[in-house]
Amino acid sequence: MFDYSFVSLLSANFHFIRPMLLLLILPLALIIAVRWQRSNGEQSEQVLPEHLHKALTVGELGWRKRLPLKLLTVLLLLAIVSSAGPTWTRYDSPFNEDKAALLVVVDLSQSMLEKDVAPNRLIRTQHKIIDLIEQRDGGRTGLIAYAGSAHVVMPLTADKQVFTPFVSALSPEIMPIEGKQAQQALPLIDTLLSEQKGASILLITDGMVPTAINAYQDYFSNSPHQLLILGVGDTQREATLPLDVRSLQELANKTDASLRLISVDDQDVQALAKQIARHMEIASDSMMPWQDMGYYLLFPMSLLLLLWFRKGWLVNWSVVLVIAGNSLLMPTPVHASEGALLQQQTMPVEVQQREQKNATLTTTIWQTTQQAWFDLWLTPDQQGDRALHKKQYLQAAQHYQDPFLKGIAYYYAAQFKAAQISFMQQPTPQSLLYAGNALARQREYIAARNLLVDLGKQMDQAPRESDVLLRADVSNNLAAIQKIIDDINRYSESQKGTTDGLEESFELDKEDPITSDGFEEIAPQEVLHKETLNAREILGSEELANKWLNRVEADPTRFLQAKFYLQLQSQFSEDQ
Template sequence: MNEELLALGQFHFLRPWWLLLLIVVAWLPWAVRQQGDVRRRWRGTIAPHLLDALVVGGRTHRAVRPVHLVTLFLALASIALAGPTWERERPPFLADKAPLAIAIDLTPTMNAIDVTPTRLERAKLKVKALLSHRDGGRTALYAYAGSTHLVLPLTDDAALLQTFVDALETRIMPVPGKNTVQAVRMIDAAMAREPIPGTILLLTDGLEPGAADALRRRDQRTQVVALAIGTQAGGPLKDGGGVAPGLDAAAWHDANVPGTTVTPDSDDDVAWVQRHIQSHVEQASATDTLRWHDAGWPLTIPIALLALLWFRKGWSIRWIAGLVLAIAVAAPQRELLAQSTNPVRPWRFVDLWLTHDQQGRRAFEQGDFARAATLFDDPMWRGVAYYRAGSFAEAAHAFESITTPEAQFNLGNARAQQQKYREAAARYQFALQQRPGWQPAQRNLARMEALLKQQQQKQQGEEEPPDLKPDQVQIDPDKPPPPPADGDKMQQGLVKQNADMWMRAMQTSPTELLARKFALQQAKP
């Protein structure tokens, strides 16, 4: 009942000026009836007692006449064109595009067997179920205990994510203890660069003392939710090394973090996480940026059915099509101009036959890129036209409104043409995050990094490196090559040793690779 009252309070028309057509709807039946009244036209010329005898068929009327259907047609058209609405239109696939960072607790207590088979193994199963529900959504994977480590950055490769999830074990963490606050801060800093508000999912068996206060004071742009694994009674560890404490549900409430417990026999907990991801994105999106849902489109079905009757003999009204066309041409298309990011331009006769994008495409194919940029409504095409015309600043402004990897790649090209190499490199990196392994973006990123390095060397006044290859190397065929020096032998030994290490590393399991990676990350100052 409250939702119905709220919808009624938000009811309005997107284009209310079309309701003026209802004046014509009210006037039309009266005008047609007056025009067809033969008695009224001859009343002042012929005597009334003679007029009744002279008028033939004037007293018979059909219940439904063409004017009645035209009136209904215009009334429905007026309401449909006015755009009735009462709710906001949510962007499609918004929840699927929202980034998700999964942080798995790898403290020893996750080996408790109060949840079968263990708390950690149950967490892995829930991640698998969640990835199947994500349907290609970008997901990152972190592991934390006393330290926090990135396992995989944001990716839509569910198989790769599941491979590394299965490789996680508590023994690979280099620092003992539990530091949830550090994990949330590290992930929050990475998620802050995303254009869409994301969510951090903590798969853990509890909070450490003092973490609730720090989590309660954090920035709320990135949502934190918890999927608690364990029982209130706790349980023994798998290796028999002790007993894990039970869950403390009040800790999550004190930290202002929504949480739920794992449901072993169903995926209700996974559905709960998905609902929180979607609701957070919808709440974080500014209300004024969401379009109102135009509910006038369903009225086109009865309008089309009424239009079919125009082809019946005796029901055709020849002037109605011209009237509707004249109103449609003369009416200001304010809603379309409001949705367009292109500057408002005056109406032209060609607008009756071609859309702005079609006109821009014709100019683009003719090589008139500057004119095409002023015609396009689509920001992607407008940016490409500006780029072809050499207006790189305008092209970058057009590409900035789009977050697709293609648009970010083109934005990087525009910034590179402006010699803003650092910003261009950042755009190529963002495109590679969305489409890993994209060769054009990788090549351009390498060029930007080389140019940035040249700029840095130029600023520092460094000379040309001495290890550049000479233009030509000549070797005397009659003279044997000199034996390698002791330094060269040592270098060759190091190269062979590193190669052997990499070959041995390739034969290790993903768990061992992660253990070495985390140890190296922790050893860095």
């Protein structure tokens, strides 16, 4: 199935990073035109008749005539376009806050228990949702279930460990009313995604009723969000309630959605993940730089350069030498055979040490020679870019001289302390924003909040037009961190008067992260005169955190069933 999201991304974001270089096409056209006219003037067509010219001319005719000049024109044109920097996508941000939000809407009607796909439609749906979460790798995901009514199973979260048990608990039994009213989920979608940009809604179902199709058409006609539809079922196998592809196709046509049927492999999950990311790129105002896609034009340019080896054509030996030299300096991987390993095991210890020393020395020589070659042609920051694109983040951090780029490389490598230190070395507003994110990754929520508050005050005192987007990011991150602190504080306050975990309490070291403002608890006199039990203790002790988590019911099915019933009762009361 053709991926229309790529076409949308291309049409919405395509531009040139350095458009002024396209003006080089004008002198190129002038030079080629002069050379073409001169080539025509050298011909004897003006003296000889056409039939004698064809008979006496030795050489190529037709489209091959003046082929070197034609190919040179194409080659130079590709070089100009490549230098102008065509682009349509940005570099991926290392911060999960920039990931696309996804809201999964799952059909929990009785038809989802059909077994035309093994073991049944619902279980396959659960597997696909979990696979999609793994594929997204950090993006925030929410979950809504509907039957005769719709309910929020899980708000937007990036915590896969919390999300997965609730996906496994999905069942028609937890729904208070039977039915197939997908339109009941629209108010919940609007509430959860009210502050999200570039979000996607994934509707997983085996069919839609006409009233729901009309409701979705009205909603998505004015919604900036993307609708994706995953049809669950197999039309080639019999089922009591077969997959209604017609209604799903009608929904896709009326909402400009993408319809995809469930597959036995992960092709459907990979395609959905790409569409979600691309829609985020279209709608996002990310501050990440544009990715120069002109480098890909080097491949057709290289193929055209090969033609210059023909006799009579100019050979660009410098390009050949650079490519050959780069290839020769790349170390060849050595694979040890089973016989060699057995022989090594039978060697004396001194011989093994000498062989290992020689191998290490050879590797060091190769690495030194290769590094010297790269130092000859690339700056340290360019070498850092090369390592970053190869996902060798620690090596990239070692090469980068710019503290901001070094901090990003450390952030990619999950070295958040080192990233924080690098960002703080050059305290620009953007560096301070990213330093706050690095602090939050270390669970230093209080320090991160204070840093972002100070940054907001600095930007308010010296406002600049270029900081409008950055100021919005600071405000959003500050609100998210404050929400985490408030949640931890509320939980800590709820523990007042309880005795759970008192024997696990301890004093925080000076280096432990400060995650909340903290609450002081007065325990019963028969247990302890004074006890402090707050979120710092729970998050600071792995043993205490595991014990606290073990008290949570492993199967949330009953919890969801009771929650949905109470929500439905509350809605009935409000309507009356």
